[in-house]
Amino acid sequence: MYDFAIIGGGIVGLSTGMALGKRYPNAGIVVLEKESKWAYHQTGNNSGVIHSGIYYKPGSFKAKFCRDGCRSIVEFCQEYDIAHEICGKVIVATEEKELPRLENLYKRGLENGLKVTKISASEVKEIEPHVNCVAGIRVYTTGIADYKEVARKYAELIELQGGELRLNTKVEKIIGKGDTQVIETNNGIYETRCTINCAGLHSDRIAKLSQVDPQAKIVPFRGEYYELVPEKRYLVKTLIYPVPNPDFPFLGVHFTKMIDGSVHAGPNAVLSLKREGYKKTDFDLRDFAEVMTYPGFWKLAAKHADEGIQEIIRSFSKAAFVRSLQKLIPEVQAADLVPTHAGVRAQALMNDGKLVDDFLIVKGNNSVHVCNAPSPAATSSIEIGKAIVEQLPQPQHLQSAISV
Template sequence: MYDFTIIGGGIVGLSAALHLTQSYPNAKILVLEKEGEWAFHQTGNNSGVIHSGIYYKPGSFKAKFCRDGQRSMVEFCQKHGINYEICGKVIVATEAKELPLLDKLYQRGLDNGIPVAKISGEEVKEIEPYVNCLAGIRVESTGIVDYRGVCQKYVELVENWGGELRLNTKVEEIQHRSGELVIETNGGEFSTRFAINCAGLHSDRIALLEGVDPQAKIIPFRGEYYELKPEKRYLVKNLIYPVPNPDFPFLGVHFTRAIDGSVHAGPNAVLSFKREGYRKTDFDWQDFVEIMTYPGLWKLAAKYGNEGVKEIVRSLSKTVFVRSLQRLIPEVQADDVIPTHAGVRAQALMNDGMLVDDFLIVDGERAMHVCNAPSPAATASLEIGKAIADRVRDRLGMSNEIRLSV
């Protein structure tokens, strides 16, 4: 019998395990991951950015957890010798109509307590010489890191604190039995007093297995990247972002230097017909039917249809994709970039067509379900893990039925 079982071995699930092992050192804690390695999906395919929190609505979980998470992530990397760099980034306006949006974003940064500075186009060029813009924002606290390395350290610490971690263990059913949960997997049954669902792309399905309707469905959006050829990396010193398009709920293509020195350009955002669909040709019939019959998707498409079509065209045409990059750096040519990995964003969408724009945690009878934790969840992972442990403590304090092992 385990006291806590975490479903999902991405950065959020591993952080939750880390905080629970430290909060309850006498508890029996289990982490289940269906893949053969940790951080295989969203975490292992993200851009590696330590975000500042400038984009998020003041007072939201994303804004607070990202701002605080930036600091705690840096401290964690310093303490454990993980490779990172606080390099800063610029967000730039390339057209006059974007200048009011840039001003609003600057004010949002101030409202979120983030060190930001408005700079002229000439000052942007001092930071990023090849950028063409009218004005920009300098965000000094943004950085880059190896998130797989962060996750490996989480795993090591959880093991050191007595946690048990199992790879290649896929959750198939969850049963309520006399004061406990029985989690049925391809590797046997595990009894637990409490479960924390951090299953990312499958978090809504795990919630349903426990008998909880999260009132939202995970819709997978693939983000495709190109990579600058090594001889063209000089075009980008650090991180360059456009002003977000207010008519589309994603950040737009941008340039990101990774901790290994490579420079990625992207991503776009296209609907995937498979929850783990990293290639354009990936297709899963069950996922496809579930996505296409969900009313919320069609309501979302009605709202963002024009921009969605542009994203599809950008996915199919390298020329169009490069044209988007040239808005930021005119010198970039099609021959300068090559296709590289893609990531899949697990985005929760409500039945009314509204995207869940904050982290979403839903309580079950004997479980807690993290049902929306896309970017900036990696940056905020330590704060999310702490919040999960605190919320578990509050729930246990209200119930005498769940007791920890001693």
């Protein structure tokens, strides 16, 4: 019998396991992951950015967790000597009509308590000499990190705290049994007093196995990237973002300096025909059918038809992708870019066609379900883990052993 069983070995699940071990050092904790390694999906394929929190609605979980997480993830990387760098970023308006949106973003940054400054086009060029813009914002606390290594360290700490880790263990069924739950997997049966669902791309399905309706469905969006060839990396010094369209839920193609020195350009955002579909040709009938028969998807598609079409064009046309990048750095040419990995974002979508724009944590009977944790979840992982633990009822038999 376990006190806590965590489903999902991405950065959020592992952070939760680590936080539980700190809070309840005598608890029986197990992490179940269906893949053969930790951080295999969203964590292992993200951009590696330590986000500041400038984009998120003041007072939201995303704003709070990201602002606090920006500090705690840096402290964690420093403590365990994990590669990271606080390089800052610039968000730039490339046209005069974008200036009001840039101003609104600057005000939001201030509301969220961030160190941000408005800078002129010439000041942007002092930071990023090759950028074309009319004005910008400098965000000082943005950085980059090796999140795969962060996740591996979380896993290592769980074991050091006495927790158990189970790779190659896919959850197939969850049965309520009084005050406990029985989790049936392809690799044994686990009985637990509390189930914590951090299954990312499959979080809605795991919730339903626990008889919990998250009131939203996971819709997978693939983000495709190009990489600057090594001899062109000099074009980007830090991170360069456009002013996002507030009516579209994605940030637009941008340039990201990676922790290994490479520079990635992207992503676009296209519907994936498979929840774990990292290639254009990946297809899963169940995943596809669920999206196509979900009313919320068609409402979303109708609202963002023009933007969606442009994203699809960029997916299949390198020339169109390059033109988007040239709005930021005119010198970039098609020959300067080579395809690199793609990532898949697990985005929760409600039946009315609205995207869940904050982290979504749903309570069930002896269970907690993280049903929406896209970016900035990696940045916020330590804070999300702590918040989940705070929401759990304190097990009576463990209270005397609580770690302060």
